[in-house]
Amino acid sequence: MTQIPRVPPPVIAPGHTFGSVTDKISAIVLTRKTSLGWWLGFGIAFALFNVLMVSIVYLLAVGTGIWGINIPVGWGFAIINFVWWIGIGHAGTLISAILLLFKQTWRTSINRFAEAMTLFAVASAAIFPILHTGRPWLAIYWLFPYPNTMDVWPQFRSPLIWDVFAVSTYATVSLLFWFVGLIPDLATLRDRSESKVGRVIYGALAMGWRGSAIHWHRYETAYLLLAGLATPLVVSVHTIVSFDFAVSVVPGWHATIFPPYFVAGAIYSGFAMVLTLAIPIRKIYGLQDFITERHLNNMAKILLVTGLIVAYGYMIEAFMAWYSANTYETYMMRNRMTGPYGGFYWALIVCNGLTPQLLWIKKIRTNTLLLFLISLIVNVGMWLERFVIVVTSLHRDFLPSSWGRYAPTVWDWGLYVGTIGLFLSLLFLFLRFLPMISIFEMRTLVPDNAPDARLKSSPTGVAQSPTAIAPETAR
């Protein structure tokens, strides 16, 4: 048996000071030359983004008939991709809010870009249901309650309307959380920017932040309150997404396991996406000092835990199909495993059920290449999960006379690939123009290098003893 180390490895490499942390992170935005790799990556992402534009324009011109959806499978890619993207977003809020409340200081170096990932994922997700309405320009009065001249109101007893409120609240609160976290860093960029344009833009966004003691006091309170509000929110969002399915009577959807199983799946896919992004970013930008092996190891552990919950969900689905003795449920499960889409089901079991079991091994958790590959496999697996849930339940429900098949068209794929382009384009712009790691929160980690000081941190990682803050050498 290997010995368990008492003190976990540091969350920031030793030797850093307030100044070095500030300089290193802000230099990526302010002084570093925009690399060829960035232009290449952004170029590819932007090309994919244009695929999205074309797909949307053609869809609006012709209608949803260009998609593979039809009766009985009326949901198809639109809902599969919506649920997939929304799920990915959940890791950002989990990292920024829940890990903050649990005083996990290691979250500090990954929360900023995880939150950005949330925003971009929610933006990508929101496109699908809006376009799926068929006539999005009318969707305003279908989705939002406002006094219109037709005297028509939305149906508040429908989970689809709950979803509108859940997702729009989630997008708003994620944006607020992200922006509030950015304010002190925007002030740093304002003060350090060499160009006038930079000073004006960052200055306007920083809103005159000057780091006053009473401002920090209120800021900390606000940040904690936001974390407290975002925590139940993030759980509610995927719960309500699962209600879209569970409140119906379709076999395979009408299950009480759905809310917790969906929330765990969301966190699972989100952490996979954080790893997919973090591993190349830390390598390319040389951020191994800040996103250390401990971060990757911890995220891999969360991946393993949520993966086990998801695997439990799959088992309970199969068990309930048998235990309920309901003809339709039993048939649905058999059809899912051995029907026309059986290959997708077994692929999902391999991706989501078996692959994460490799993470029990510490050597794999700390091997960045393997971890990266596993995170990609999990991303694929979670997409397959949504495909299986949406398609296998709908294509053969109660009456064999109304059974059918579903296959996506090139426009389904175009829209899906296009949202990946949107997501990556926004991410590349974010990496270039905003600090991808929270500078002020990283400063608070500097004293935490001393093992004894780690426990003294307040919720946002603030050192409670000023003596714990390392004195700096004079400039």
Place this chain on the structure above:
Amino acid sequence: MKPSGRPTVYGLMAEFETAHALVEAARRAHDEGYRKMDAYSPVPIEELHDALHMHDNRLPKLVLAGGIIGGLGGYSLQYYVAAIAYPLNVGGRPLHSWPMFIPVTFETTILVAALTTVLGMLALNGLPQPFHPVFNVPRFALASRNRFFLCIESRDPKFNVDDTRRFLESLGAREVTVVED
């Protein structure tokens, strides 16, 4: 600047190299009787507002009020829509079907509370603020990097440029600068 063209003094700013020095200085300045002052740091420091005897617990109360308004507002909206403005008789089921209104009520509670948190924090802090005299000190740019500043303002009754400067220097300040208004 006053119309006469002569800059007026906003206060005196002392620069410190460590958070510890700043907290100590703030404490001693308060003991000395200075009240109109503020400290500036690149990181939140738990003891600093204590040392300055600055407290403000209004934000959580505002957020609570925001949450209650959001919850009541969300529920009332749904009641109005489902029972008054657009009643739909579905198999004789009650119009006021409250269990179905809970998810949206929850979301509006969070939404209004979160908006109150952020807007309340900004409003109480007086942000956005396009200009503040402390930015007239060139070295103040380091307040967002690695330096710690204490500014005693001229509106403090005990303020006197020479005495206050001597006092700040006695606290071990690296540099004391006049902040022009």
